[in-house]
Amino acid sequence: MLPLPSAQQLRYLIALSELRHFGRAAAACAVTQSTLSAGIMALERQLDAQLLDRTVGKKVVFTPLGHEIAQKGRQALEALEAVPQLAAAARTPLTGPMRIGIIPTIGPFLIEPLVKIIRARFPQIVLSLTEDTTEHLLEKLSLGRLDMLVLAMPCLCDGTETLPLWRDPFQVIMPDNHPLGKLAHVPVERLEDQQMVMMEDGHCLREQTLAVCRQGRSWDSSDGEGDSTFTATSLHTMVDMVELGLGIGVVPSLAIENGLLENHNVKARPLSGGPVWRTIGLAWRPRSPRSADFQTLAKAFDTLAPTAQATRVADSSL
Template identity: 85%
Template sequence: MLPLPSAQQLRYLIALSELRHFGRAAAACAVTQSTLSAGIMALERQLDSQLLDRTVGKKVVFTPLGHEIALKGRQALEALEAVPQLAVAARTPLTGPLRLGVIPTIGPFLIEPLVKIIRTRFPQLTLSIAEDTTEHLLEKLGIGRLDMLVLAMPCLCDTAETMPLWRDPFHVIMPEDHPLARLNHVPVERLADQRMIMMEDGHCLREQTLAVCRQGREWHGTEGESDSTFSATSLHTMAEMVGLGLGIGVMPLLALEGGILRGHPVISRPLSGGPVWRTIGLGWRPRSPRSDDFRTLASAFSSLAPHPAPLQD
């Protein structure tokens, strides 16, 4: 009988196949780069086959066989992980570990009520939480290190099955003496000539803010402009920068209701004039045997939607 690859070896190979970078693949697998490299080399020796083309320098290039084995490995790993999950789901739904990923522009404002719901309504779930950017969370979901994600859509979430929960409207935050403060609502067109403070690259809220700004026909900003746009590492930093008069920002209602502006000389006004919201939703691996559990959790989490921002067609 031929020796079978281990689940860990398959995880290493799949992560490298998806990310095409040894360092990022190792980080996604929570191991050192040397450990990941050694694991893949051991798999090559075990299969007596070359999976990576090492004649192309530092680039990660799979051989045709390596690409095919990575595809088959993903199918095999998904099937292997489904075995205990199916047993647990059939025996007692909504029990066992739940490894939840949350993005930074949601986590500080939603983790506490999420934990409360899980503890009170689903006490048999053992919860762990990881906060990271959407891209990195999707990578960890894909290799089985996370079970479910709390996301802000639209996002590049094609690798996950997603379920929208509610709309989270965008507001403009500005210094109290800003000219736009006189308005009850700020039309998106009024952002055209404003100095914007946005989240730094890697945060989906940056892309969502840029999409909102582009609705104003005269707005010509780009992701690369550094003279008129400041970048913030968090929503709290954005509020501080706005309070210092460095510009204005786009902030989701979830953060505002969480008291993020408290202590800052900053006010908010709703945006108007087009799709001026993000959608809070859940994501999980397609065809997961726990999909029914995740849909039940989605129904429970929907009760956290702030009024009046339900999901609308």
């Protein structure tokens, strides 16, 4: 019988295939870079096959065979990890460890009620939470380091199963004396030529804000990002910048209804004139043995929707 790769060797190979960087792949696997490199070299010797092209310098380039083996390895590892998960889920649903990732524009406003509802309704779940950007959370999900994500959609969630929960309308925030504050609703067309404060690159809210702004003006790829010159690392920093008169911002109602603007001379107005919302939803790996658990959690999380303006999503459309 041919010697089989170990689960750890497959994890190293898959992480490197996903991240294309030895340091990041090692960090994702919680090992040193030398350990990961040695593990992959041992796998190559065991298979008597070259998986990486080492003639291209420091770049991580897989050989065609290496790429194919990494794909097969992912399928094999997912099947292997599903065995104990299936047994545990069959014995007692909604028990044991559950690792949930959540993005920074949702986390500060949902973590507390989310934890409370899990503790109250599903006390056998051992919960852990990770806050990070969508891209990084999806990486951790694909590597098996997280079980489920709480995201804002639309997002680039290829390779996951998603379940939309409710719509979270966008609002415009501005200094108290801003002319747009005289309007009951701000049409997206009025965002044209406004100085915008946006989240920094890597946050899905930035792309969602740009998509809203594009509804009100004719942008093409050469237009870049309009007049935005101020970027924030968090919604709270964005509010500070808006209060200083550096521009106006687009923020979700979820944040406003949970006190984002308290103690600031900033006002909010609803947006109108197009799809001016994001959708809060869940994501997990396809064919996860805990899909039924995630569906049950989704019904519980639905009660966390902001009561004033959120619209629940009844089907899979966003």
